Amino acid sequence: MNTAELMADAFGRVQEQVHAVVDSLSLEDLAFRPDAEANSITWLVWHLTRVQDDHVADAAGLDQVWTAQGWSDRFQLPLGEQETGYGHTAKQVASVRGIAADQLRGYYDAVHEQTLSFLHGLDDAALDRIVDDQWTPHVTLGVRLISVVSDDLQHTGQAAYVRGLLPRR
Numbered sequence: 001m002n003t004a005e006l007m008a009d010a011f012g013r014v015q016e017q018v019h020a021v022v023d024s025l026s027l028e029d030l031a032f033r034p035d036a037e038a039n040s041i042t043w044l045v046w047h048l049t050r051v052q053d054d055h056v057a058d059a060a061g062l063d064q065v066w067t068a069q070g071w072s073d074r075f076q077l078p079l080g081e082q083e084t085g086y087g088h089t090a091k092q093v094a095s096v097r098g099i100a101a102d103q104l105r106g107y108y109d110a111v112h113e114q115t116l117s118f119l120h121g122l123d124d125a126a127l128d129r130i131v132d133d134q135w136t137p138h139v140t141l142g143v144r145l146i147s148v149v150s151d152d153l154q155h156t157g158q159a160a161y162v163r164g165l166l167p168r169r
Contacts, residue, residue, distance in 0.1 A: 002123070002124075003122050003123060003124050003126070003127060004119045004120055004121070004122045004123075007119045007122065007145055007149075008116055008119050008120075010149045011052075011112060011115050011116065011119070011149060011152075012112075013153070014048075014052075014112075014149065014152040014153060014156060015108065015109070015112045017153070017156035017157075017160070018045055018048075018049075018104070018105065018108045018156060019105055020160070021041060021045065021156055021159040021160050021163055022041065022045060022101040022104050022105060022159075023101060023105075024101070025041065025101050025163070025166075027097070027098060027099075027100060029041070029163075029166055030042040030097075030099065030100075030101060030104070031097040031098075032162065032165070032166060032169060033093070033094070033162075034162065034165055034169075036090055037090050038162070039093055039158065039162070040093065040094075040096070040097065040162065041159045041162050041163060042096055042097055042099050042104065043085065043088075043093045043096040043097075044155045044156075044158050044159040044162070045104045045108065045155070045156075045159055046075075046085065046096050046099065046104065046107075047084065047085030047086075047088075047096075047155060048151065048152045048155035048156065049104075049107055049108045049111050050066060050083070050084040050085055051084050051085070051086070051148065051151055051152070052111050052112075052115060052148050052152055053065050053066050053111045053114075054066075054082075054084050055144055055147075055148050056111070056114065056115045056118060056145075056148065057114070058131070059118075059131045059141055059144055059145075060114075060118040062114065062118070065107070065110045065111045065114050066081070066107075067081055069110055071106075071107045071110065074103065075099055075103065075107075077095065077096055078095050079092065079095065079096075119145075122141075126141055127140060127141050127142030127145075128140050128141070128142065129141045131144050132144065
């Protein structure tokens with residue numbers, strides 16, 4: 001297995017989890033928040049997809065799928081186009097709603113495809129390229145990709161937990 005295949009497998013696991021967590025849920029289920037400060041499934045999946053889209057597009061020198069493919073227009077959220085959800089307040093989290101499971105899957109799948117296209121050409125040496133010099137130490141492509149996978153898996157796990165609470169509400 002080479003670098004590109006390893007990373008594609010990791011992102012493929014995220015895709016499987018995104019599908020599993022949103023499949024067959026209603027808008028009401030997706031918007032459920034265990035309390036007023038908690039994140040909904042909709043917000044968690046939107047956020048993890050926005051972060052992957054933002055970070056991979058930046059590292060690859062590509063446009064974000066969110067804007068380039070019109071997902072921002074389709075979702076019609078009352079947020080700025082560049083929002084990823086980082087640092088959102090409870091009120092902002094609550095505003096990310098009204099997005100059907102097929103829309104969440106569709107946006108994630110489009111980001112996943114762009115991610116896979118970028119990963120396809122990677123070799124081991126590419127992972128050492130600095131993609132963010134605003135941190136000490138500087139962030140390499142390898143560190144950025146692992147960070148995105150880690151963040152995505154944490155958020156899909158959180159979304160799965162909220163899904164597990166649905167019968168108890």
